[in-house]
Amino acid sequence: MNIASVIVDVPAKQTDKPFDYLIPEQYKEVIVPGVRVNVPFGPRNIQGFVTGLKTESNFKKLKSIAEPLDLTPVLNPELLELGDWLTEHSLCYKISAFQAMLPAALKAKYEKKLILAPKAALNDLPEEVRHLFAGGKEAKWEEAVEQGLIDTLKKVAARGLVEVVYQVKDRVRKKRLRHISPTVDQSVMKSQFDQLAANAKGQRVLIEYFLQHPEPVELRALLSSLSISQASVKGLVKKGILGEQDLEVYRDPYEAREFQRKEALQLTSAQKDAIEPVLSSINEDRHEVFLLYGVTGSGKTEIYLQSIQKVLSKGQEAIVLVPEISLTPQMVKRFKERFGDLVAVMHSGLSAGEKYDEWRKIQRREVKVVVGARSAIFAPFENLGIIIIDEEHETSYKQEENPRYHARDVAIQRGLTHRCPVVLGSATPSLESFARAQKGVYTLLSLPERMNQQPLPKVELVDMREELRQGNRSMFSSLLFEKLQDRLEKGEQTVLFLNKRGHSSFVMCRDCGYVINCPNCDITLTYHRHKEQMKCHYCGFEDIVPAVCPECASEHIRYFGTGTQKVEEELNKLLPEARVIRMDVDTTGRKGSHEKLLNAFQEGAADILLGTQMIAKGLDFPNITLVGVLSADTMLHLPDFRSSEKTFQLLTQVSGRAGRHELPGEVVIQTYTPEHYSIELAGSQDFDRFYQQEMVARKVHKYPPFYYLSLITVSHEELMKAVSITEKITRFIASRLSQEAVILGPVASPIPRINNRYRYQCLIKYKKEPELKSALKAILDHYQQESASSTLQISMDLNPYILM
DNA sequence: AGCACGCCGACT
DNA sequence: GTCGGCGTGCTC
Numbered sequence: 001m002n003i004a005s006v007i008v009d010v011p012a013k014q015t016d017k018p019f020d021y022l023i024p025e026q027y028k029e030v031i032v033p034g035v036r037v038n039v040p041f042g043p044r045n046i047q048g049f050v051t052g053l054k055t056e057s058n059f060k061k062l063k064s065i066a067e068p069l070d071l072t073p074v075l076n077p078e079l080l081e082l083g084d085w086l087t088e089h090s091l092c093y094k095i096s097a098f099q100a101m102l103p104a105a106l107k108a109k110y111e112k113k114l115i116l117a118p119k120a121a122l123n124d125l126p127e128e129v130r131h132l133f134a135g136g137k138e139a140k141w142e143e144a145v146e147q148g149l150i151d152t153l154k155k156v157a158a159r160g161l162v163e164v165v166y167q168v169k170d171r172v173r174k175k176r177l178r179h180i181s182p183t184v185d186q187s188v189m190k191s192q193f194d195q196l197a198a199n200a201k202g203q204r205v206l207i208e209y210f211l212q213h214p215e216p217v218e219l220r221a222l223l224s225s226l227s228i229s230q231a232s233v234k235g236l237v238k239k240g241i242l243g244e245q246d247l248e249v250y251r252d253p254y255e256a257r258e259f260q261r262k263e264a265l266q267l268t269s270a271q272k273d274a275i276e277p278v279l280s281s282i283n284e285d286r287h288e289v290f291l292l293y294g295v296t297g298s299g300k301t302e303i304y305l306q307s308i309q310k311v312l313s314k315g316q317e318a319i320v321l322v323p324e325i326s327l328t329p330q331m332v333k334r335f336k337e338r339f340g341d342l343v344a345v346m347h348s349g350l351s352a353g354e355k356y357d358e359w360r361k362i363q364r365r366e367v368k369v370v371v372g373a374r375s376a377i378f379a380p381f382e383n384l385g386i387i388i389i390d391e392e393h394e395t396s397y398k399q400e401e402n403p404r405y406h407a408r409d410v411a412i413q414r415g416l417t418h419r420c421p422v423v424l425g426s427a428t429p430s431l432e433s434f435a436r437a438q439k440g441v442y443t444l445l446s447l448p449e450r451m452n453q454q455p456l457p458k459v460e461l462v463d464m465r466e467e468l469r470q471g472n473r474s475m476f477s478s479l480l481f482e483k484l485q486d487r488l489e490k491g492e493q494t495v496l497f498l499n500k501r502g503h504s505s506f507v508m509c510r511d512c513g514y515v516i517n518c519p520n521c522d523i524t525l526t527y528h529r530h531k532e533q534m535k536c537h538y539c540g541f542e543d544i545v546p547a548v549c550p551e552c553a554s555e556h557i558r559y560f561g562t563g564t565q566k567v568e569e570e571l572n573k574l575l576p577e578a579r580v581i582r583m584d585v586d587t588t589g590r591k592g593s594h595e596k597l598l599n600a601f602q603e604g605a606a607d608i609l610l611g612t613q614m615i616a617k618g619l620d621f622p623n624i625t626l627v628g629v630l631s632a633d634t635m636l637h638l639p640d641f642r643s644s645e646k647t648f649q650l651l652t653q654v655s656g657r658a659g660r661h662e663l664p665g666e667v668v669i670q671t672y673t674p675e676h677y678s679i680e681l682a683g684s685q686d687f688d689r690f691y692q693q694e695m696v697a698r699k700v701h702k703y704p705p706f707y708y709l710s711l712i713t714v715s716h717e718e719l720m721k722a723v724s725i726t727e728k729i730t731r732f733i734a735s736r737l738s739q740e741a742v743i744l745g746p747v748a749s750p751i752p753r754i755n756n757r758y759r760y761q762c763l764i765k766y767k768k769e770p771e772l773k774s775a776l777k778a779i780l781d782h783y784q785q786e787s788a789s790s791t792l793q794i795s796m797d798l799n800p801y802i803l804m
Numbered sequence: 805a806g807c808a809c810g811c812c813g814a815c816t
Numbered sequence: 817g818t819c820g821g822c823g824t825g826c827t828c
Contacts, residue, residue, distance in 0.1 A: 006828080010805050019828040042827040043807065059828050 003057050004031055004065060006048035007094045008041055009108055013780065016093045019048070020057040022064040031065060034073025034080055036106065038066040044166040047108035049098050051080060069168070074102055074363070076380055078417055085413055091776060091796050092403035100403050101378040105356035111167040112141035114153060120161040126152055175353065176246040180233060181216035183243040192241055202232025207241070216247060250357040259336040264309060265302050274445040275303045281421040282310050282385055289412060291392070291437040292425040294447030295456065295685075296656025297620075300425045301331070303447075304388050305338050307423065312342070312368055316385025316420070320371045321407055323394040324348065328617060329595045331390075335371050346372030346379075349594075374399060377407045377414070384418040387411045391617065392424035392433055393649055395642075398801040406799060408433075427656060427687075428649040431698065434691055435705040450660075457627070457658040457665035461674045461683045464631075475570060480628045480668045487626050488578055488607055492663065494626040495619065496571075496610045497654045498564055499634045507534055509549035510556040516546070522753040527559040539755040564610055567630065571608065583611035616653045622661035627654055632671040632679050639750050640803060641703045644678040648690050651682035702742055707765040710772065711800040712779070713749060715757040715793045725792065726760035729779055733764060736775040741766040750803065757793070763803065773798075 005018035021039055023031045031037065031050060039048045040063045047069065075083070079101055086097040099107055116122065116137045122130055129149050132139035141164070144153055156162050182189060193207045205226050223230060236242040267275065274292060281288045294300045308318040322331055324347065335343050344358040344367040361367045362379050370379040374397055377387070389397065389411055397407040408424065415422040424433055424442070437444035450456065462477040472478060487494050506524040507516040516525050518536035525534035527545065534543050549557050564584045571580050581601050583594070594614070601609045602621050609615060629651060636647050651669060659665020671679050681690040699706050712729060716722035726746035734743050745762030752759055766772065776796055783794055 003828095008827085010827085012805060014825085015805080015827070021828060039828085041806095044805095044827095046805090057828075062828055 001053040001055055002028075003054050003062065004037070004050045005052040005054065006037060006039055006065075007051055007098065008039065008048040009046050009095055009099075010041070011093045011095055013093075016095070018051055020054075020059050020062055022062045023053075024064050027065065027068055030068045030071055032073060033077065034075040035071075036069040036074060036108075038069055038168045039063070040066060044110075045168055046110070046166075047168050049075065049095070051094075072363075074106060074380075076382055078382070078414075079378065079380060081417075082378070082410070082413065086403050086405055086410070088773075089409070090403040090405050090798060091773070091780065096402050100375065100399070100405070103352070103356045103359045105352045109169045111169060113165050113167060114139040114141060114144065114162050115165055117161050117163055124161055125156060129153055129156065175249055175251055175357070177249050178219040179216040179245050179247045180219055180222055180237075180242050181245070182210045182214055182241060184241055186211060186214075189241060192239065200232070200235070202226075202228040203236055206232055206236055210242070216245065218247075218249070219244075248360075250361065251351070251354045259333065259340065261340060262337040264306055264338070267302065267306070268299065268451060270447050270449060271299050271303055271451075274447055275306060277443060277445065278303070278307050278386075278421055278423060279310055282307065282314065285419045286421070287415045287419050288421050289415070289436075289442040290421060290423045290445050291429055291433050291442045292423055292445045292447070293429050293434070293437070293687075294425065294427060294445075295450060296427045296653070297450040297452075297454065297660045298427075298447035299451040300390070300447065301334055304390070304423070304425070305334065307386055307388070307421075308339070308369060311385030311420075312339070314385055316368075316383045317381040318369045318385060319376060319379050319381065319387045319411075320369065321374065321376060321387075321389045321397065321411070322371060323391050323396045323617065324373050329598065330620060332371060335369065339369050341366075342368045344370045344372075344379075346370060346376045348373060374407045377410045384414060385420050386423065387415055387420065388423045388425065390425050392426045393428055393430040393645075395646075395801045398799070400802060402795075404797045404799075406801075409799075428652045429687075431645060431691065431694055432705045435695070452661070454659060454661070455664070456685055457655055457667050459655055459667040459669060459683045459685065461679065462668060462670045463674045464670050464672050467670075474574070475567060475630055476574070476628075477668070477670050480670060481574070483626050483666065483668060484575065484578075484608070484628070488575065490625075491607075492625040493601070493604075493606075493621065493623045494608045494628065495615060495624055495654075495657050496567065496608055496628045496630060497615060498567055498610065498612055498630045499632075499650065507545060507557060507559050509551060509554055510558055511554035512549060512552040514549055514551040516550075520753070520756045521751065523751055527563075538751065564612060567610055571610070578608055579606040580608045580610055581606040583609065583615055613650075616650060616657075619657045620660055622663065624658055624660070625663045625665050627658040627665065627667045629654055629667070629669040629671075632669045632682075633673050633676070636673065636676060636678065641698070641701065642801070644676075644694055644697070647676075648678040648682045648687075648694075651679065652685060652687070655682070655685065702765045707742070707767055709800055710764040710766070710776070711761060711797045711803060712745075712764075712776070713759055713761045713795045713797075714746075715754070715759045715795075717757055717791055719758040721792070722758040722760045725783070725794075726762055729794075730762045732779065733762065733772075733775055736771050737764070737766065737769050741769055741772075 002023050004021050004023050006021055008015055008019055033050050033052055035050050037048050037050055038045055045066055075098060083094060083097040083101065086092065087094050116133060122133060129152055132144055132149065144150055153162060157164065189207050189211055193204065196203055205228055209226055233242065237244060278290055292300055292303065304320060311318050322328055332345055344361045346355060346358050362370055362381060370376050389408060392408060399405050411422050433442060436442045460479065462479050464477065467477045484494060507527050508514065516534060517523065518525055518539065518541050520541055521536055521538045523536060523538055525536055528535050532545060534545055546557060548555050564582055568580055568582050571578060581597050583597055600606065632647065632651055636643050655667040658667055669683060673679060677693045678690065698704065714722055714726045714729065716725065723746060730743060730745045742765040743762065746760045749759035749761045780794065783792060
């Protein structure tokens with residue numbers, strides 16, 4: 001086994017296969033499948049993953065691996081195989097699959113440098129390039145490029161005076177801190193202690209300390225706790241009594257927080273019925289998918305916790321996925337309180353270094369439970385006992401870039417290999433999952449009632465057209481306003497929800513109706529107040545708001561759309577005594593600010609919490625007795641077959657925030673289309689009827705769960721090319737599929753142009769097309785320039801959530 | 805992805 | 817005649 005197969009870090013069709021390398025004798029032990037290596041590839045060095053070992057290669061002249069980058073594999077055999085599965089199911093490159101499974105910190109960073117040849121001196125170089133080397137032996141390539149010195153350097157390189165080198169670097173290093181420990185045994189320390197000079201007070205204290213605690217201790221902590229100076233330590237190190245070493249420490253994002261350990265709660269009989277099948281599946285090492293369908297506040301989390309408890313007692317591990325966890329600090333708290341240090345937390349709010357450290361804890365078997373967002377599904381556990389996906393209907397479980405995977409599918413795949421249960425929990429299951437539960441593919445577990453027998457909040461729908469007719473032009477209906485005032489008087493809290501998406505503030509001329517668009521994309525620019533700027537959310541274009549209309553020169557240019565800022569202003573006007581906390585992207589940008597705002601609200605620092613999507617989840621405060629939805633239908637009219645489902649889920653979710661404890665809750669939903677079934681049925685909180693109605697609609701329009709979808713998006717700088725290539729692809733697909741398949745295209749994408757690239761697409765609806773995948777692969781093969789040339793890009797999504 | 809090799813236009 | 821444009825193909 002002196003040859004390694006390596007997947008190299010070049011995401012391109014042509015390099016998406018293993019390359020063989022010789023294993024240098026001194027690395028025989030470390031180079032095993034799953035370790036990252038640094039390999040020569042063409043003229044440069046790049047990172048790669050060892051996927052297998054062998055004794056022979058078809059290739060004649062093999063190069064050698066330059067160096068291993070890990071001492072233990074970062075991908076275990078299961079994850080290597082899962083990488084194959086991911087590649088196959090999402091049609092991505094193998095390297096992309098591997099990288100998606102690891103923390104970003106492990107992705108290579110490349111540095112191109114110039115180094116002075118050993119035989120050359122600085123003075124041998126032409127004068128104009130000498131300063132680049134700034135006294136040392138190295139120069140940065142980028143700097144040379146910026147100063148236009150590449151040509152000169154090329155000539156110098158030809159004379160053998162400088163060399164170009166490529167370096168592979170890890171993005172983040174393990175954090176190491178200096179530790180001190182005794183290097184001699186107790187008796188020696190004691191005898192040294194007696195020989196200390198009378199004025200060596202610090203050294204005395206130190207030896208006394210280490211006689212008690214011989215284990216390594218972090219230097220700075222030691223200095224401050226013994227209140228001595230570094231000089232004393234140095235003195236003993238010099239005498240050979242103490243030694244210094246750098247040990248790895250973890251960056252702990254929850255370090256400052258104390259978590260009180262809590263015991264399991266008594267389960268209600270409904271909870272007992274629901275958890276029983278899960279427990280027996282755990283006991284029997286049986287893979288089974290459960291859909292835990294429980295209304296908000298029905299105690300799903302306790303079921304998760306006790307199932308995990310069971311898994312841990314068997315010596316196994318657990319993965320819990322939650323949608324974007326930084327949004328639910330309460331959830332983290334519950335897990336940390338129950339399982340303490342056994343929990344690792346992974347979410348987007350952590351720095352790359354912090355994420356890496358959490359991942360290391362898993363890899364080193366120091367934790368048994370991981371709570372995290374989508375990518376935590378790849379946690380490198382080897383003895384998984386359960387996978388839980390909370391709020392399983394959330395669309396954030398689908399990754400919208402390559403590899404385009406759905407965490408639910410990965411979970412089930414891993415559940416199969418580990419022979420362990422997968423629990424999907426939701427108060428508003430996705431149609432796909434619910435349909436599978438109905439068919440018996442998943443096992444349905446129901447929690448139809450709230451735990452403390454609190455009734456679900458009373459929901460009232462307000463027809464905003466009627467309000468308008470009665471002359472109320474404000475964004476608050478008279479009913480909502482009344483209730484708001486009432487809560488203020490009683491000192492109870494209100495949550496106001498505004499779904500900004502699809503209605504974000506755009507800039508329009510009131511005279512001619514001209515809307516300001518992005519020059520590069522077919523999308524309106526969004527107005528950002530704090531910088532008095534307009535921004536494109538797709539290409540990043542920014543511009544100042546014009547004083548006059550670019551079309552008709554009118555000065556009546558205004559921003560439209562009800563943003564949270566505007567609501568806040570109006571609240572301040574109408575209810576000046578009310579204290580408002582606003583939560584949206586602008587106010588929660590900084591790390592930890594989200595939690596700070598929520599804590600402030602919980603402690604009663606405000607009467608009204610006003611926010612977007614992000615407040616729909618996980619809020620569980622006793623004093624909230626009113627929830628207001630300012631405009632329920634903003635997302636209903638998006639070009640998305642899931643818009644009804646999303647509307648229903650969101651409204652149900654938000655309503656669930658009210659009256660979760662002793663005080664009863666009320667919900668007011670304002671809408672312009674109260675007759676729409678998703679709004680009406682969210683009003684009556686009737687998931688079953690919504691499910692039936694929506695299933696009919698899906699069946700009629702041939703959408704999931706009746707049909708599978710695949711979306712091909714072609715983008716090109718030239719409109720005609722985009723159209724004609726999409727057309728060719730569409731015809732090719734049609735020729736390869738059966739009559740049952742529905743092929744829609746070519747049509748312009750809902751956003752027809754992004755960053756000056758025209759976008760056309762082809763949507764395929766099908767039930768069973770064994771040929772589809774090979775046809776899609778053939779297309780990718782044929783247009784293999786795909787990412788190589790910037791002119792043509794083809795993206796494929798085998799189960800799109802966003803049809804854009 | 806980089807980079808080299810290779811074949812056609814406008815210039816010292 | 818050459819310098820340099822970026823199309824094509826290769827990297828174990």
